[in-house]
Amino acid sequence: MSSLNIMVIGGGASGFFGAITAAETYPDATITILEKTRTVLNKVRISGGGRCNVTHACFENRVFVKHYPRGEKPLRSLMNQFDAAATVAWFEKRGVTLKTEADGRMFPSTNTSETIVTCLLQTARRLGIGIRTSCGVSSMMRDEKGRWQLHLLTDEILVADRVLIATGGFPKVEGYDWLPEQSEPLLAPVPSLFTFNVPDSPFLSLAGVAVPDAKVSVVGTKQEQRGPLLITHWGFSGPAILRLSAWAARDLADATYQFTLRVNWIPTLNENELRTALQDFRQQNGRKQVVSQNPFGLPSRLWQALIQESGILETQRWADLPAKPLNRLSERLTNSQFKVMGKSTFKDEFVTCGGISFDGLHPQTLESKAQPGLFFAGEVLDVDGITGGFNFQSAWTTGYVAGLAIGR
Structure with missing residues (x-):
């Protein structure tokens, strides 16, 4: 049997985390990250004034989720799988220590976001994850074998067994037009923060x-x-x-x-x-x-x-x-x-309220109920937190959960 072919659309925090988790969970799978722009992890690089506010030093999930104007309820159960303490441990295991500031924000102890970018890139490469930049997807549909056909802006067509959408939020509802139909309506995006x-x-x-x-x-x-x-x-x-x-x-x-x-x-x-x-x-x-x-x-x-x-x-x-x-x-x-x-x-930290409704997804895997084999993670979902490391934590959490389930 040929190995599973997994495509991750979006080379940001949740996309990388989903791809890495999938590669560690399903070592025989072929995994590729597709990023529309010329560089990956752009938001990680610029966030927190170039220091990357990785998470928040609050280790009681019940309290942690109170910092999300949208997404509090689904995140509470998702964080049972991967929370702030798990994030700290994950980075420490890979040689990145985090420090806590007086207001609870956690940054790499090196004080530069490049530490996080390097960690994610090196881990992805070590696991054999393919990374393709300047690679935008214009539409996607199933073929007769039930696999996903991804039509790129360059007219190339890629085929995948499973797809993780981790594109981040779109400022207008038309930004979601290339996605296949969901069972639940899209919640129209508006700015937050x-x-x-x-x-x-x-x-x-x-x-x-x-x-x-x-x-x-x-x-x-x-x-x-x-x-x-x-x-x-x-x-x-x-x-x-x-x-x-x-x-x-x-x-x-x-x-x-x-x-x-x-x-x-x-x-x-x-x-x-x-x-x-x-x-x-x-x-x-x-x-x-x-x-x-x-x-x-x-x-x-x-x-x-x-x-x-x-x-x-x-x-x-x-x-x-x-x-x-x-x-x-x-x-x-x-x-x-x-x-x-x-x-x-606010600075360059564009955050949207709205996106793919959790109601259309299986709550423990983030797989689409209407479209089996299609998963979602990160800010493309209707989840957003206030400043202080909460938006990155939801990216790590949802990326991890989707990556863990995507090969089952």
């Missing part, structure tokens, strides 16, 4: 100012997040904004990225508590200037901007501050509102 453009923001001149803890919400929805916020020369970024963009991805797409953002700069206090704190501070620091005395530890440039926005003069002392501007300041601190007019991609 992006920053907010606020062209009329009075704070654009404060670009680079970071607030360690702020609460951000989308007015008119229940979407809110809390965490570090960064003021940029186009609007807002930072972990709180990126998390909000991920969890609210569908709502914001429906609003065509035009909405009102509410920022509470002092999320530890509600408006009444804040008013009391301001009154107390005023009584104790009456002779001092408002602009120079900041009771909440906010960055001084931001405090000065909020003072100005509240109509308080630079020379104003706390004791002489009338009730109206004090109320305005209280409102600005807990309920600043900004008109968002669009989004910007």
Whole structure:
């Protein structure tokens, strides 16, 4: 009997992981990775500022999956097969140690993504996996023997017994047109993980100012997040904004990225508590200037901007501050509102919400229910995580699970 011929479409993290797992599980199989662009593992190379945020140091899967706006439930059972601890062990076994940073993100201890790229490439070559670049697939269909015929953009036709789709997400639904029909509908892709453009923001001149803890919400929805916020020369970024963009991805797409953002700069206090704190501070620091005395530890440039926005003069002392501007300041601190007019991609880490529905796949193998012999892994699936190593972990997990099952 001739050996199994497996084609992996997509030379990214999940494609390599699926191919390597398949090669280690089915040593007699012939395995080839087909990559549309000229180079493989491009996202691995550029992610995390060129350091590659491999995973996150959270080793309780129940907690880990809470970091996925989409895909939490299917990932919980998939991670029983391969989780963050397994990822750390997998790389260590192949000579790559990972280190954990204060926020839980895990990087190669060499601090360069090339370490991960080299590890994956060397492992694939050692296992005899073929790698073909500039090799895009335009369509695929079954022949009379039930095998897959892959039609390349170059008019070449390749034949495979099993196929793993690991192409990453597509920005538009048409990007999925070359795939065979699935039993479940495709969930239309929309962007996730992006920053907010606020062209009329009075704070654009404060670009680079970071607030360690702020609460951000989308007015008119229940979407809110809390965490570090960064003021940029186009609007807002930072972990709180990126998390909000991920969890609210569908709502914001429906609003065509035009909405009102509410920022509470002092999320530890509600408006009444804040008013009391301001009154107390005023009584104790009456002779001092408002602009120079900041009771909440906010960055001084931001405090000065909020003072100005509240109509308080630079020379104003706390004791002489009338009730109206004090109320305005209280409102600005807990309920600043900004008109968002669009989004910007976060660095080069393009992430989509949407893709192939898990409902159309066998939950323990990621094989298509409608198309036996067709498997899916990585971001082509309707799974996406927030920043911090979660998107790579879902790539390793789904690639491993598909690779393990593909030769059965």
